[in-house]
Amino acid sequence: MRSYNEAFKDIPGTTVFDATRSRQGYHLNMFCMSLMKAGNRERFKADEQAYLETFPMTPEQRQAVRDRDYNRMIALGGNIYFLAKIGATDGFSFQNLASKMTGVPEDDYKAMMVAGGRPAKGNRSIADKSK
């Protein structure tokens, strides 16, 4: 039988934010949290690398932020509630971020949502698409 945490890896298109990821992404997410202050957003926009250096993040995490590679940020411990603040700082809507992360054009993503969202069937298990 799979362990509790192993079972998370079978969920299609989702990275479960567990305690291990929370520790891995702590400083990345705290950087995001700092963007809730207008003065910090100005400092970040003025010199992204210099501002990112003020947080003890890994070089990979800093690069993922600079590349605005949200899937990479999530792989490195980022949490979407926090990462959304980077999107807001850039002036992008949540649908725009979701579109970037899923690789689905924004209009197609919106159309899917209006039609009721992603279907549950076929999206429950990577190992068993028939579920």
Place this chain on the structure above:
Amino acid sequence: MARITAGIATSHIPAVGAAIDLGKTTEPYWQPVFKGYEFSKRWIAEKMPDVVVLVYNDHASAFSLEIIPTFAIGCAERFAPADEGWGPRPVPDVEGHPELAGTSRNRLSSTNST
């Protein structure tokens, strides 16, 4: 003794506040949800309660990773809108009810209080 008159819920839509602020509520994409709110708005206006117990999940607005309580009760006089990166939303502060919040806190956190 208080009387609970209703429970009201909404879909979980992180972008809904921005949609209101940016004037998108009449766009076809947003219409299904905002149309649904019309009934709720009328109903609430007719059956206005004395107090609302507002339950929500925190999108890393009030709490950062420094402390994430599983459950928390807001006991303040008022709650200002968060700045999630767009600047604080142009909406009024939420008025608190410290007395009811305090009673709830005492009743829920102690098995001995009466």
